[in-house]
Amino acid sequence: MEKRIRVLVAKPGLDGHDRGAKVVARALRDAGFEVVYTGLRQTPEQIAEAALQEDVNVIAMSILSGAHPHLFPKVVDLVRKNGMDDVLIIGGGVIPETDIPALKEAGVSEVFTPGTPTGSIVDFIKANVK
Amino acid sequence: MSNEKIQAGLDKYNASVEKVVSRFPERPNLPEQRLYTPLDIKDTTYDEIGFPGMYPYTRGVQPTMYRGRFWTMRMYAGFSTAAESNKRYRYLIESGATGLSCAFDLPTQIGYDSDDSIAEGEVGKVGVAIDSLADMEILFDQIDLGKVSTSMTINAPASVLLAMYIAVAEKQGVAADQLKGTIQNDILKEYAARGTYIFPPRPSMRLITNIFEYCSKNVPKWNTISISGYHIREAGSTASQEIAFTIADGIAYCEAAIKAGLHIDDFAGRLSFFWNAHNNVLEEVAKFRASRRVWAKVMKERFHAEKPKSMMLRVHTQTAGSMLTAQQPNNNIVRVALQTAAAVMGGTQSLHTNSRDEALALPTEESVMIALRTQQIVACESGLADVIDPLAGSYYVEALTNKIEAEAWEYINKIDEIGGAVAAIEKGYIQKEIQDSAYKWQMDVESGAKTIVGVNKFQIEEEPPKGLLKVDASVGVAQCERLAAMKAKRDNAAVKASLTDLKAACQDENENLMPHILNAVRVYATLGEICGVMREVFGEYEAHVNL
Numbered sequence A: 001m002e003k004r005i006r007v008l009v010a011k012p013g014l015d016g017h018d019r020g021a022k023v024v025a026r027a028l029r030d031a032g033f034e035v036v037y038t039g040l041r042q043t044p045e046q047i048a049e050a051a052l053q054e055d056v057n058v059i060a061m062s063i064l065s066g067a068h069p070h071l072f073p074k075v076v077d078l079v080r081k082n083g084m085d086d087v088l089i090i091g092g093g094v095i096p097e098t099d100i101p102a103l104k105e106a107g108v109s110e111v112f113t114p115g116t117p118t119g120s121i122v123d124f125i126k127a128n129v130k
Numbered sequence B: 001m002s003n004e005k006i007q008a009g010l011d012k013y014n015a016s017v018e019k020v021v022s023r024f025p026e027r028p029n030l031p032e033q034r035l036y037t038p039l040d041i042k043d044t045t046y047d048e049i050g051f052p053g054m055y056p057y058t059r060g061v062q063p064t065m066y067r068g069r070f071w072t073m074r075m076y077a078g079f080s081t082a083a084e085s086n087k088r089y090r091y092l093i094e095s096g097a098t099g100l101s102c103a104f105d106l107p108t109q110i111g112y113d114s115d116d117s118i119a120e121g122e123v124g125k126v127g128v129a130i131d132s133l134a135d136m137e138i139l140f141d142q143i144d145l146g147k148v149s150t151s152m153t154i155n156a157p158a159s160v161l162l163a164m165y166i167a168v169a170e171k172q173g174v175a176a177d178q179l180k181g182t183i184q185n186d187i188l189k190e191y192a193a194r195g196t197y198i199f200p201p202r203p204s205m206r207l208i209t210n211i212f213e214y215c216s217k218n219v220p221k222w223n224t225i226s227i228s229g230y231h232i233r234e235a236g237s238t239a240s241q242e243i244a245f246t247i248a249d250g251i252a253y254c255e256a257a258i259k260a261g262l263h264i265d266d267f268a269g270r271l272s273f274f275w276n277a278h279n280n281v282l283e284e285v286a287k288f289r290a291s292r293r294v295w296a297k298v299m300k301e302r303f304h305a306e307k308p309k310s311m312m313l314r315v316h317t318q319t320a321g322s323m324l325t326a327q328q329p330n331n332n333i334v335r336v337a338l339q340t341a342a343a344v345m346g347g348t349q350s351l352h353t354n355s356r357d358e359a360l361a362l363p364t365e366e367s368v369m370i371a372l373r374t375q376q377i378v379a380c381e382s383g384l385a386d387v388i389d390p391l392a393g394s395y396y397v398e399a400l401t402n403k404i405e406a407e408a409w410e411y412i413n414k415i416d417e418i419g420g421a422v423a424a425i426e427k428g429y430i431q432k433e434i435q436d437s438a439y440k441w442q443m444d445v446e447s448g449a450k451t452i453v454g455v456n457k458f459q460i461e462e463e464p465p466k467g468l469l470k471v472d473a474s475v476g477v478a479q480c481e482r483l484a485a486m487k488a489k490r491d492n493a494a495v496k497a498s499l500t501d502l503k504a505a506c507q508d509e510n511e512n513l514m515p516h517i518l519n520a521v522r523v524y525a526t527l528g529e530i531c532g533v534m535r536e537v538f539g540e541y542e543a544h545v546n547l
Helices: A019-030 A044-054 A068-081 A097-105 A118-128 B003-023 B082-094 B133-139 B158-172 B188-194 B201-218 B230-234 B239-259 B264-270 B281-302 B331-345 B365-380 B395-418 B421-426 B429-447 B474-489 B492-507 B514-522 B527-538
Strands: A006-010 A034-037 A058-063 A088-093 A110-112 B072-077 B099-102 B149-152 B180-183 B225-228 B271-277 B315-319 B350-352
Touching: A006 A019, A006 A044, A019 A034, A019 A058, A019 A088, A019 A118, A019 B429, A044 A058, A044 A068, A058 A068, A068 A088, A068 A097, A088 A118, A097 A110, A110 A118, A118 B429, B072 B082, B072 B149, B072 B365, B082 B099, B082 B133, B082 B365, B133 B158, B133 B474, B149 B158, B158 B180, B158 B201, B158 B514, B158 B527, B180 B225, B188 B225, B188 B230, B188 B239, B188 B421, B188 B429, B201 B225, B201 B239, B201 B264, B201 B421, B201 B514, B201 B527, B225 B230, B225 B239, B230 B239, B230 B271, B239 B264, B239 B271, B239 B281, B239 B395, B239 B421, B239 B429, B264 B271, B271 B281, B271 B331, B281 B331, B281 B395, B315 B331, B331 B350, B331 B365, B395 B421, B395 B429, B421 B429, B492 B514, B492 B527, B514 B527
Parallel strands: A006 A034, A006 A058, A058 A088, A088 A110, B072 B099, B072 B350, B099 B149, B149 B180, B225 B271, B271 B315, B315 B350
Antiparallel strands: none
């Protein structure tokens, strides 16, 4: 049997808007992935640690407060420092188009903005997970 | 026409429709019933509808509603530093806004100072950063607190920000009993939907009742809580769930205050509510009307309130942020105009209208102006504000008002069975209900059962939007420098003494914390220091999520 894809859905930063994160978590689970949701207010260190402990293939982060330029790259750095080079890292939330190139440069593979169908996230993960 | 005649006519009509529908099928996912007649409200007595300013307040809480004066046009604003936000407030007042509404950044909302490591990247982002009284003095510089009414979106540390506001007023020479405004102070919906909680429910409820008691004696014109359905709806609930869960929260606050020894009529008149104005105009109007009727009955029948004011559900409204689309953002202007129409026909007391660019970033000054003008156009040009409760008597709106009321009672009864709102939140019941509705909404959008213009229909290729507002990262650095300078200047011995005193007060359950917090604020103890003391004594809430 093929190993199921494991995804950590994470809320870095202080914002409490997790409607999107929870909807995505549930959609990924319904698509057959194993999903762990961190809950609110996770520091980058906590997220990197959870990724390691849960041995995930994907980290999907959500931020709606505008703290993404600071926090997304920080999570990527910590995860890579832990030696998790293959983990696919994606993000979403209220993120202006103009911020996306810098996030990709920092190692976030894709950024999903409001209005994205959950199916596109599923497809992206299936196509890019290692 | 008698009901029998109407029924006969309806049967005839339905027969004719069957033929039409077989040739021209109707759109999917419509309300079950295509037409409403007097038969749908034949059991509704006029007692249930009544008159404006009279029980059960279905038609509004004031006798003349907008014929005397329009609702308060209150634009939620705040970002970056206190000085920057002060500039935006004065711009809004000059543009005809009639009330202020302060947005605080997340570290402030969760009781951390800007120099706390957890605040990195968040300072000044979704609101203004307030660390101490010094920032609050700048925030309200040249704004007369004796004249303006100010709403503050602050919950877990509401007591501290209210104390800062009182202290700024003192310095302006304005007495506390002259202050007008609102603190959100609604912790239960933070656990259920919004997420900026600090302490566990029990000490949080104590802080809230302390504020009720303190304000009833010292700040009598202040709205001590804004019991909020807004965020519950934003988190994905239905209209009925929005009012049901919020009124259940309201019941919990009343019970806590009564348990603490307060009399219902001493505080209930200062309770206010906060609704969402969502996309479906008629459903929203019915929701506003139903909510007033439910609350009036709760206050009269359950709590035996006697003062009319205690039974009135007064409400602030904000248009639905989650319904703004990042695609074709100018379409949002139209959405907001319709949502405004719903709030006005629903009889709101004050309104914030969202800006077209808020699915992308904080709004620019130009976008905020359009949003404010939307309210002014609805008020002055549309005619919607000219007669009271203009949709009353519509077969559909009255039937829908009844339906939403019935659904709300069903939820309130269910929550009573669980043991009240606090228990229902601790068990995750309310969160799960909201999540299920949110997921269903998303799936309906993805299947096309629900159409969102520009998102799943009528899409176009777009250039990325330009000119979005950006809060510079240097804001955080500058704010930390100001904080350090303030700490070097203040009387640190006085700060230490005030915090020791606060700690002792926290440990004594019978002590009202407000005077102690006010003392600490006056000597420039910071928000983080004050909340730090409370964290030590009360501990922190830990959420458990069931997906």
